Amino acid sequence: MGHDPKRAVQSQFGRQAAWYTVSGVHKQSEGLTALLRMAAPGSRDHALDVATGTGFTALALAPGCREVIGVDFTAGMVREARSLQETRGVKNLLFCLGDAEALPFRDGSFDIVACRHAAHHFPHLSRALAEMARVAKSGGRVVLDDTCTPEDPDFAALMNEWERRRDRSHVANRPPSQLVDMLEDAGLRVAETAMSHVPLEFEDWVRRGGVAEPDAAALRESILGASPQAARAFRVESSGDELRFTWDEIILLGIKP
Ligand SMILES: C[S@@+](CC[C@H](N)C(=O)[O-])C[C@H]1O[C@@H](n2cnc3c(N)ncnc32)[C@H](O)[C@@H]1O
Numbered sequence: 001m002g003h004d005p006k007r008a009v010q011s012q013f014g015r016q017a018a019w020y021t022v023s024g025v026h027k028q029s030e031g032l033t034a035l036l037r038m039a040a041p042g043s044r045d046h047a048l049d050v051a052t053g054t055g056f057t058a059l060a061l062a063p064g065c066r067e068v069i070g071v072d073f074t075a076g077m078v079r080e081a082r083s084l085q086e087t088r089g090v091k092n093l094l095f096c097l098g099d100a101e102a103l104p105f106r107d108g109s110f111d112i113v114a115c116r117h118a119a120h121h122f123p124h125l126s127r128a129l130a131e132m133a134r135v136a137k138s139g140g141r142v143v144l145d146d147t148c149t150p151e152d153p154d155f156a157a158l159m160n161e162w163e164r165r166r167d168r169s170h171v172a173n174r175p176p177s178q179l180v181d182m183l184e185d186a187g188l189r190v191a192e193t194a195m196s197h198v199p200l201e202f203e204d205w206v207r208r209g210g211v212a213e214p215d216a217a218a219l220r221e222s223i224l225g226a227s228p229q230a231a232r233a234f235r236v237e238s239s240g241d242e243l244r245f246t247w248d249e250i251i252l253l254g255i256k257p
Contacts, residue, residue, distance in 0.1 A: 005121070005171050006123065008169040009169040010075075012167055012168065014075065017076035017077050031117075031249045032057065032145070034194045034251040035114060035116055036061070038143045038192055038253040039114055040141065041061055041063075043064070045065045046109065046111055046112075047067070047068045047069070047112035048068075048069050048103075048105065048114070048135060049070040049115070049116075050113060050114065051116075051118030051119075051121070052071060052072045052095065053117070053118065054077055054081045055070050055082075055084055055085060056116075057070075057114055058081070058093055059084065059085065062090050063090075065112070067092050068092060068093045069094050069096065069105075070094070071097070075097065078095045100131065101127045101128045101131060111136075112140065113135060113141070113143070114142075114143045115132060115143070115146075116143075119146040120146055120147060120171060120172060120173045121170065122171060125182060129186035133186045133188050133254070140256045141253060142253075142254040143251065143252070143253055143254075144251070145252075147198055147247040148174060148179060149174060151177060155234075158226070159247070160172055160173055165211075165222075166205065166206055166211055166219060167210075184254075188256055189257060190252060193250060193251070194250070195250055196248075196251065197248055198248075200244065200247065201243070201244050202220060202242075203243075220243060223243065224238060
C-alpha cells in the first residue's frame, strides 16, 4: 500500500503524544502570543482550535472566550489534551475528534478559528483553509500559525527534506507568500501577518519525531554539512555535541468578509 499521510500523522502523534505535553516549543512561544493578540478573544466569543494536539492553543484561548472547542484526529493527542484540561481545571473547553479537511461543524459557527503548528501536516491545505473559512462567522477571525520555509525554493526543499526525514507525517512547509495567497484563495482577507521563529535543539527535535539512531546520525550530518548560505538561513550553530537551528514561523490573520 502507498504512503497515506493522514494515517502517518495518526501513527506519529499517537506514539509521540506524551512528548508533546511536555514540549517547551509547543507550550509557549512568541508565535502563540502573536496568535492570541490577532485572535483577540472576547468574553462572548466561540472559538475553534483546529488540529489542537495536546490543547496548548485551546487552553490559551479559553480564559478569554465564552467557549472553545479543540478538534484533532489523533485519539492519543485528544486524551492528553483532556487530561491537561482536567489538571488545569478549565471548564469552558471541549475536545473532540475530527478532520481539519472536513470539519464537523455548521457554516458560520465560530468567532475565532485558530490553527497552530499543524498546517504542514495537512495533505490538502487548501481544503482545510476552505473549511476554516466556512465554519467562521462573517467578520470572524481565522488565525493560521505555522513554521514556514524561506522564499528561496532550494532552501524550502532542504527544510522539507530534513523535516520528512525526521517525521514521516510531514507533508510540506511553505513560504510566507504562498500561505498568504492560500488564505486569500480560501476567501479570507489577510489583515495582518507577523513573523517569529522556532528555535530547535537537534536531540529534542529528533526525539519528538521518534527517529531511529542511525537515521538521526545521518540527519545530523546533513544539517552540519549544509552550505554556508543554508546554514545562515536556518541559523545552524554547533558546539561539541550540541546542534541548534531555527525555523521561521508565520502568524496570519484572515478575516471572513
Ligand atoms: C504539532 S501538533 C499540534 C500543536 C497544537 N496545535 C499546539 O498549538 O500545540 C499537530 C497536530 O495536528 C494534528 N493533525 C494533523 N493533521 C490533521 C488533520 N487532517 N485533522 C486533524 N488534526 C490533524 C495531529 O494529530 C497533531 O495532534
